[in-house]
Amino acid sequence: MIKIGILGYGNLGKGVEKAIIKNKDMELVAIFTRRNPNNLNVLTKSAKVLSVDVIEEYKDKIDVLILCGGSATDLPVQTPKYVKLFNVIDSFDTHAKIPEHFENVNSSALSSGKIGIISVGWDPGLFSLNRLYANAILPDGKDYTFWGKGVSQGHSDAIRRINGVKDAKQYTIPVENALNAVRSGMNPDLSTRQKHTRECFVVLEDGADRNQVEHEIKTMPNYFADYDTTVHFISEDELKKNHSAIPHGGFVLRSGKTSDENSHIIEYSLKLDSNPEFTSSVLVSYARAAYKLNKEGVSGCKTVFDIAPKYLISKTDEEIRKTML
Amino acid sequence: MIKIGILGYGNLGKGVEKAIIKNKDMELVAIFTRRNPNNLNVLTKSAKVLSVDVIEEYKDKIDVLILCGGSATDLPVQTPKYVKLFNVIDSFDTHAKIPEHFENVNSSALSSGKIGIISVGWDPGLFSLNRLYANAILPDGKDYTFWGKGVSQGHSDAIRRINGVKDAKQYTIPVENALNAVRSGMNPDLSTRQKHTRECFVVLEDGADRNQVEHEIKTMPNYFADYDTTVHFISEDELKKNHSAIPHGGFVLRSGKTSDENSHIIEYSLKLDSNPEFTSSVLVSYARAAYKLNKEGVSGCKTVFDIAPKYLISKTDEEIRKTML
Numbered sequence: 349m350i351k352i353g354i355l356g357y358g359n360l361g362k363g364v365e366k367a368i369i370k371n372k373d374m375e376l377v378a379i380f381t382r383r384n385p386n387n388l389n390v391l392t393k394s395a396k397v398l399s400v401d402v403i404e405e406y407k408d409k410i411d412v413l414i415l416c417g418g419s420a421t422d423l424p425v426q427t428p429k430y431v432k433l434f435n436v437i438d439s440f441d442t443h444a445k446i447p448e449h450f451e452n453v454n455s456s457a458l459s460s461g462k463i464g465i466i467s468v469g470w471d472p473g474l475f476s477l478n479r480l481y482a483n484a485i486l487p488d489g490k491d492y493t494f495w496g497k498g499v500s501q502g503h504s505d506a507i508r509r510i511n512g513v514k515d516a517k518q519y520t521i522p523v524e525n526a527l528n529a530v531r532s533g534m535n536p537d538l539s540t541r542q543k544h545t546r547e548c549f550v551v552l553e554d555g556a557d558r559n560q561v562e563h564e565i566k567t568m569p570n571y572f573a574d575y576d577t578t579v580h581f582i583s584e585d586e587l588k589k590n591h592s593a594i595p596h597g598g599f600v601l602r603s604g605k606t607s608d609e610n611s612h613i614i615e616y617s618l619k620l621d622s623n624p625e626f627t628s629s630v631l632v633s634y635a636r637a638a639y640k641l642n643k644e645g646v647s648g649c650k651t652v653f654d655i656a657p658k659y660l661i662s663k664t665d666e667e668i669r670k671t672m673l
Numbered sequence: 674m675i676k677i678g679i680l681g682y683g684n685l686g687k688g689v690e691k692a693i694i695k696n697k698d699m700e701l702v703a704i705f706t707r708r709n710p711n712n713l714n715v716l717t718k719s720a721k722v723l724s725v726d727v728i729e730e731y732k733d734k735i736d737v738l739i740l741c742g743g744s745a746t747d748l749p750v751q752t753p754k755y756v757k758l759f760n761v762i763d764s765f766d767t768h769a770k771i772p773e774h775f776e777n778v779n780s781s782a783l784s785s786g787k788i789g790i791i792s793v794g795w796d797p798g799l800f801s802l803n804r805l806y807a808n809a810i811l812p813d814g815k816d817y818t819f820w821g822k823g824v825s826q827g828h829s830d831a832i833r834r835i836n837g838v839k840d841a842k843q844y845t846i847p848v849e850n851a852l853n854a855v856r857s858g859m860n861p862d863l864s865t866r867q868k869h870t871r872e873c874f875v876v877l878e879d880g881a882d883r884n885q886v887e888h889e890i891k892t893m894p895n896y897f898a899d900y901d902t903t904v905h906f907i908s909e910d911e912l913k914k915n916h917s918a919i920p921h922g923g924f925v926l927r928s929g930k931t932s933d934e935n936s937h938i939i940e941y942s943l944k945l946d947s948n949p950e951f952t953s954s955v956l957v958s959y960a961r962a963a964y965k966l967n968k969e970g971v972s973g974c975k976t977v978f979d980i981a982p983k984y985l986i987s988k989t990d991e992e993i994r995k996t997m998l
Contacts, residue, residue, distance in 0.1 A: 363712050366932045391685040447991065467998055474806070476998045477982055478941075481799070483997070484958040484985035485951075488695050531944070606954050607691045610946035616803075619856070621935035626810075629931050633809040637759055653993055657802055660809035666772065666979055672808070673771055673792055673801045 349375040350639045352632075353406060353434070354425065357381050357388055359594070360439065361364035363628025364414050365391055371632060373662040377410050407433045410474025415439075424428075428452040431464040431649075435638040437631050439469040446472070446651075454649035461647045468634045468652060469627040470618055471495070475600045477652050478616040482602035486612060489604020492530045494522035494543060500622060506571045507548055510564050512556030515584065517591040519547045522599065530601050533611045544569040546577045550590050551584045596623035633660040675964045677957075678731060678759070680751065681741035682706050682713055684919070685764065689739050690716055696957060698987040702735050723976040732758045735939040740764075741953075753777040756974075760963040762956050764794040771797070771976075779974035783920025786972045793959045793977060794952040795943055798818070800925045802977050804939040807927035811937060814929020817855045819847035819868060823921025823948060831896045832873055833850065835889050837881025841915040844872045855926050858936045871902040874916050876909045895925040921948035958985040974978065 352368055357379055362427075368376045369391070378396040382389055385397040403413075415426050423440045430436050439451050446467055453464040457588035466574045467473065471493070471519055479491060500520045507516035514570075516564055526543050529536045548565055552558060562579045597618040605611050620626045634652070637659035658665060677693055679686045683703055693701045694716070703721040706713055710722040723731075728738075738759035740751050748765045754967035755761050756778055765774050771792055780790040792798065796818070804816055825845045851868050854861045861867075873890055877883060887904045890897055922943040930936050945951045959977070962984035966975075983990055 363931070370931065397698075443998065447995055450994060452894075472998045474810075474939075477806070479997045480982050480986060480993060481802070484961075484982075485799075485954050487697075487987075533944075606688070606695065606947065606950040611952050612946060612951050613942075613944040614799075615940075615942045615944075617938075617940045619858075619938040619940075621937060622931065625931040626933050626937050629810045636809075651994060651998055653983040653990070653998070654981050656979050656981045657805050657809075661805060662809075665978070668805060669775060669976060670772055672804045673768065673797045673976055673978070 349373060349661055350636060351377045351409065351411045352635060353377055353403075353410040353413040354416055355381075355400065355403070355413060355430070356378045356422070357383075357390070358416060359624035360628055360631075361414075361416035362391075363622070363625040364416060364631055365395075365587060366625060367629040367632040368392070369502050370629070371636075371662065373634070373636070378406055380406075401577065403430070405421050409506050410434055411639045414635055424449060424452070427464055427466060428456040430455045431462050432460045433462070435462050435635075435642050436464045437635050437638060438464070438466050438470055439473075439627060439631060440467045441469065441472055450649050450651070457648045463638045463642045463647050463650060465634050465650045465652075466656065468631050470620075470630060471598065473627075473630055473652055474618070475598065475616070478600045478614075479602070480653055482604075482614040482616075483601070486602055486604025486606070486614065488606075489602050490535050492538070492601040492603075493598065494601075495598040496520040496522050496544065496596065497596070498620070499591075503546065503548075503571055506568060507550060507565055510561055512553050512599060512672050513550055514553045515551040515587055517549045517587065519549075521545045521547060527599060527601075530603060531613060531615065533603055533613060535603055540574045541576060544574060544575060544626060546575045548577065548579045550579060551587050552581060560593055564616050593621065594623045596620050596626075636660060636662060674698060675961060676700055676702045676734065676736045677960060678702055678728075678735040679704045679741055680706075680725065680728070680738060680755070680916075681747070682708075682715070683741060684742035684949035685775065685953055685956075686739075687716075688947070688950040689741060689956055690863040691950060692954040692957040693717070693806065695954070696961075696987065698961070699957070701909050703731055705731075728755070731757060735759055736964045737762060739956050739960055740972040749774060749777070752789055752791060753781040755882050756782045756787050757785045758787075760787050760960075760967050761789045761962060762793055762960050763789070763791050764798075764952060764956060765792045766794065766797055766925075768797065773973050775976070782973045788963045788967045788972050788975060789803075790959050790975045790977075790980065793956050795945075795955060796923065798952075798955055798977055799943070801991060804927070805978055807925070807929075807939040807941075811927055811929025811931070811939065813931075814927050817863070817926040817928075818923065819852055819926075820923040821845040821847050821869065821921065823923070823945070824916075824919050825866060828871065828873075828896055832875060832890055835886055837878050837886050838875055839878045840876040840912055842874045842912065844868045844874075846872060852924060855928060856938060856940065858928055858938060860928055865899045866901060869900060871897060871900045873904045874907050875904060876912050877906060918946065919948045921945050951988070961985060961987060 376395040415438040504520035740763040828843035
């Protein structure tokens, strides 16, 4: 059994717990939290629920620690810190800061002899893998990534910060015509506006000015100004009833030529009922890889690009060659 | 520059030559053939065209030899033989015999210190990779593979062997309703007949009995009897004009649950103008991996499951983390 620890018990931590239940070669040993451990209601009765303050005591009782904090402030500190004690996995997703994060984690990991796999999930993660495979195979081609239909946490938060907004959910929606133009091999040049639309469901505070709120959303730079945005005002009950789920997904396509005559389309897509549960399942499969690779003596910071696929699965090399090749 | 040799100059060998032209870090050194080298009209004027009899002289002049023979009789002999001299790549696709082929190639490769990557292409190959990744991430789920729309060489050959048939092309076509049922997350149980249909374009010999030929096709065990098959009789000119291309493709899907509430669909698809040119492009990217891994001291038989994605591409680890993650 691979012994797993979870740090952070929000949506992602809860998803990791559920993913461990689905993987028979793994055991959840402990959940570490910055909150009062007594306030956590966990599914796995055999797991300890502990303050993060005692995490060091688990140094030799856990094979892999899965870090379930956020990319803004948690992971830049936690990943380099905890890879000194544990093999770790994180889902660091601030694309622009990945090189810096990699260096920080790598130097800690090399000194401790542990492995830290960063930026695991679906984007970055599975989408990145598909970009890499498709680029390697079709060097003369063009990449497209579409996201959605799904809830963007960042955009929902941005709406919630507007004066007069009580609550909000924002969906990112890929434009079907743009997607089909790519699939047809037309290699279109697509602007931001042509690729995605944004749909917002907003609950107003009593007495708020709906025209003012709608205007503020639609003109918000970076988040909405470059998109065709629709705003719906709904009741708090309706938001709870119809918009509580966290679906997401998307498409990675590459269109490329192997000769003047012949073009090809490689398409990868995800349709996810729950973004955090799926992301967690990816984290857990890379936790298995971290465990196996560290047993082989590998240390340092790694990404999905560095991990041979066989390490992700709980079957022998003979089995996968026989049943999956 | 990575120095490549090609053994066999049929559709696949020609595709490898075109793929090398698209990859700036590679150079085609020589094409080896069992035919008279003077009869080959190759694209790469700088490449030598030689009899396979002199291949041993190129032992130290070629980094990777790409084997472009067939799985029935060529590769079972060639791959174990030539991995004694070269790093090799093959596209061995007799699924049931992969374990045996692996063992033969592995013992030769370990003794020579070379690497042999077998069963490279799209199925086996990229489809296998997607089955593995999706199974590792969603252990509680169900796999589906659909092929087509595309030309099946094996089925076209089977029709050509019927008395009275002059020429033929067979297309394998996935059933759209079945595909959509899988995409909807219904987890259907699908029979052979429900997944694919077969469409045949047949040119008859003068005086052949079209009813007899149609009956023989539709009742042929293994090839057609289990499918809804349509047969069209056309002229030789029409076959040449409309059915000379070798398109193919297909879909790998996995539908799985991460909890009682939440299901997810992972879908990978290929739409290929030319099956051999695309397969060749996959072979060439794994040739790069064989070169890099052997430089690192790795030897033995490998499959796509054993190769970390970064080895496939001609960019540094820093570049791919910065631009593709």
